[in-house]
Amino acid sequence: RKVLTHRDIARMAEALERQGVRVIRMDVGEPDFRAPSVVVERAYQEMKAGKSRYTEPKGRQELREAIADYVKMKFGADVKADQVIATMGGAFGVYLALASTISPGDEVIVIDPSWPIYKSCIRYVGGRPIVLETRLEDNWEPNLDELNEKMSAATKAIILNYPSNPTGKALSKKTFKGIVEIAQDKKLTLISDEVYADYNFTGSGHNTVLNYPEVSYVLISSFSKSWGMTGFRVGFVISDLDRANKMAAIQSMLITCIPEFVQYAAIEALKCLDEAKRNLEVMKERAEAVCKALEPLPVSFYKPDGAMYVFPRIDVEGIDGSEFAVKLLEKKNVSVAPGGAFGNYFDYFRISLGQPKEALVEGVKRIGEFLSSMS
Incomplete structure (x- = not known):
């Protein structure tokens, strides 16, 4: 089984972006905050x-x-x-x-x-x-x-x-x-x-x-x-x-x-302690918004205690995380990291909270549409 990493998906997403496609990037573990x-x-x-x-x-x-x-x-x-x-x-x-x-x-x-x-x-x-x-x-x-x-x-x-x-x-x-x-x-x-x-x-x-x-x-x-x-x-x-x-x-x-x-x-x-504190509040807000948007979807997940990720399991039969990530990118212009990159978690994917809240919620909405089309 070919396991794709977040880097593989990032390369595919960047290739689309070079063609002028707007991709909602939920693959890279990098916050969008600027340095103080x-x-x-x-x-x-x-x-x-x-x-x-x-x-x-x-x-x-x-x-x-x-x-x-x-x-x-x-x-x-x-x-x-x-x-x-x-x-x-x-x-x-x-x-x-x-x-x-x-x-x-x-x-x-x-x-x-x-x-x-x-x-x-x-x-x-x-x-x-x-x-x-x-x-x-x-x-x-x-x-x-x-x-x-x-x-x-x-x-x-x-x-x-x-x-x-x-x-x-x-x-x-x-x-x-x-x-x-x-x-x-x-x-x-x-x-x-x-x-x-x-x-x-x-x-x-x-x-x-x-x-x-x-x-x-x-x-x-x-x-x-x-x-x-x-x-x-x-x-x-x-x-x-x-x-x-x-x-x-x-x-x-x-x-x-x-x-x-x-x-x-x-x-x-x-x-710059205030900036670090503000960045924490923003991440917390994003995590809450993403979890709320994921709730009606056919996925199971742990509501994060911290960091900048949500790691849902796809509760649809026969879906492989790598294949899911590639098709989601091709069909919906949303990039996520396949779960198999993190161990024996092939039916999972990772959402990075490194984008503004509105983009993340839109990304999850598209994930929902994509999952509906597959089941």
């Missing part, structure tokens, strides 16, 4: 002032201190600047975390459905992804007994991503703590991708690995989603000092450092 104007201005001013030179591999001290202050303010976490590395976005943070943690033949547990980069990256550094599947029927809750059963002598790490891409699931404190305890007991590293920490709709606060310093961890975060800075390519990782130094050595070898003026822009972003 003060962030753009700061990058520009620093470039003009000649701040386009090498920095130390971990990033400028001022930026790392600002990140440490930010996580202290946000989560009450006590982190030193030397534990922080400014990375080329969250994706490169995933690579650094894995490259500094596992050796060829080691196993890493991935909780599906998951962002495809985790498995690709584990394989790239010579590891083996071991999948723990979660189910819509269980509200995407990982079963900790099943997690324990997946362990072997070769297991070195567990990757967490909550709020989740693609499901929008956020873990309860009890489940999060349960996973931390398993990791501690088995001496594993928790690699926690928390790029959607600011998009939490629950009101009960974000559970972060930073609040469990007793466990071996790497936190991955990014400026892309909270502040609409996807193209700036700036994120950060936080871990214990030894691992941070190891990751810095890898970063130094591969990219030297991230651009100096981008680091200054990131310092400015950390002051």
